[in-house]
Amino acid sequence: MRARRILSAVGVVLIAAFLLVVYRGQQERRAPRAVRPIGAVVQISAPLGLPPVPVPADNPPTQETITLGRRLYYDPMLSVDNTVSCASCHSPEFGFGDGKQFSNGVQNKVGTRNSPTVFNSAYYETQFWDGRSPSLEKQAEGPVQNPVEMAHTLKGVEERLNADPSYRAEFERAFGPGPITYEMVEKAIASFERTVVSANSPFDRYYFGGDKKALSPAAIRGFKVFSDFNKGNCTSCHAMDDKYSLFTDNKFHNVGVGVKGGEIQDRGRYDVTKNEADMGAFKTPSLRNVALTAPYFHDGSRKTLKEVVDFYVGGATSNPHLDRQIHALDFLTGRERADLQAFLESLTGEIPSGVEAPQQASMQRN
Numbered sequence: 001m002r003a004r005r006i007l008s009a010v011g012v013v014l015i016a017a018f019l020l021v022v023y024r025g026q027q028e029r030r031a032p033r034a035v036r037p038i039g040a041v042v043q044i045s046a047p048l049g050l051p052p053v054p055v056p057a058d059n060p061p062t063q064e065t066i067t068l069g070r071r072l073y074y075d076p077m078l079s080v081d082n083t084v085s086c087a088s089c090h091s092p093e094f095g096f097g098d099g100k101q102f103s104n105g106v107q108n109k110v111g112t113r114n115s116p117t118v119f120n121s122a123y124y125e126t127q128f129w130d131g132r133s134p135s136l137e138k139q140a141e142g143p144v145q146n147p148v149e150m151a152h153t154l155k156g157v158e159e160r161l162n163a164d165p166s167y168r169a170e171f172e173r174a175f176g177p178g179p180i181t182y183e184m185v186e187k188a189i190a191s192f193e194r195t196v197v198s199a200n201s202p203f204d205r206y207y208f209g210g211d212k213k214a215l216s217p218a219a220i221r222g223f224k225v226f227s228d229f230n231k232g233n234c235t236s237c238h239a240m241d242d243k244y245s246l247f248t249d250n251k252f253h254n255v256g257v258g259v260k261g262g263e264i265q266d267r268g269r270y271d272v273t274k275n276e277a278d279m280g281a282f283k284t285p286s287l288r289n290v291a292l293t294a295p296y297f298h299d300g301s302r303k304t305l306k307e308v309v310d311f312y313v314g315g316a317t318s319n320p321h322l323d324r325q326i327h328a329l330d331f332l333t334g335r336e337r338a339d340l341q342a343f344l345e346s347l348t349g350e351i352p353s354g355v356e357a358p359q360q361a362s363m364q365r366n
Contacts, residue, residue, distance in 0.1 A: 035183045039064040049204030061191045064174035069192030074357045079150035089115040095292030101300030105149040114300035122194040125250045129298045136190035154182040201349040222343025252281040253323040256316030257297040279321040291345045
């Protein structure tokens with residue numbers, strides 16, 4: 001009798017173990033396959049003036065993903081009608097912006113915010129002017145689905161890429177065998193964008209490299225205006241470090257842009273956080289290569305650097321949510337204002353190789 005009870009108990013345990021194995025197997029089949037590059041990891045070199053490029057653990061850069069991401073970045077097939085690519089609004093020709101106040105998407109539709117540069121976007125803790133995306137990977141989902149930009153779907157992009165033999169082969173080299181998923185697409189694009197790092201500017205060579213002849217006297221004076229608490233105090237938002245400078249604090253500020261009749265036209269960060277303190281606040285852009293990326297501000301309302309300087313000299317546009325650091329700089333002399341602009345122009349860095357359109361690179365080699 002006791003033996004039968006023992007055998008019965010063992011049977012129950014074995015059945016339970018079998019059912020657990022079956023359950024786990026079903027769960028594993030239902031769970032999406034982990035997407036991770038399979039190639040050898042490469043190091044993205046940071047030029048003088050920038051810290052090491054931050055890279056997420058699940059998307060280490062490989063030559064295969066960078067090459068694939070570069071192709072995808074310049075390919076209009078990501079848009080529903082094959083007319084708009086990432087580079088349409090973020091082109092090397094315009095400092096990885098597009099030189100327009102607002103960009104044009106499919107069917108020539110017009111957006112409502114200025115296209116920010118991709119230069120050094122790897123260093124931003126959030127993406128888009130309002131910071132609604134937590135990473136470069138997730139940022140790559142937004143324009144594809146935006147009805148004004150690419151007006152496509154992530155599923156539609158997957159189907160289109162899976163139907164292309166050359167893309168299937170390239171994705172297999174980058175991620176291994178299996179169907180192409182949009183997670184692979186966004187990881188490849190993000191890996192390419194992390195190579196679009198630019199520094200080693202005249203200012204970097206002067207300040208971090210110790211070359212005292214790298215900067216003009218006007219730019220040196222302008223840097224003093226820029227960094228002096230009692231002058232421009234620009235570093236309160238465009239932050240610097242002793243060993244490198246991102247020229248952004250990665251935070252959000254209402255600087256009085258886009259205010260008409262006392263009314264904020266674009267609520268910015270507030271629409272993400274619903275925090276009243278974020279009303280009309282936008283991400284602090286890096287000032288690196290700022291001379292290449294006109295027009296300026298989230299609404300593209302200032303066409304030149306002189307107009308930007310004049311805007312701050314005038315104390316910006318008053319509104320109830322104006323950042324407390326913003327105040328009139330009308331005490332700056334005409335020479336100080338010109339010097340400040342000279343400093344901003346000295347932040348133009350070197351453009352890295354291998355970031356232009358693939359066909360352009362091929363033409364240059366031939």
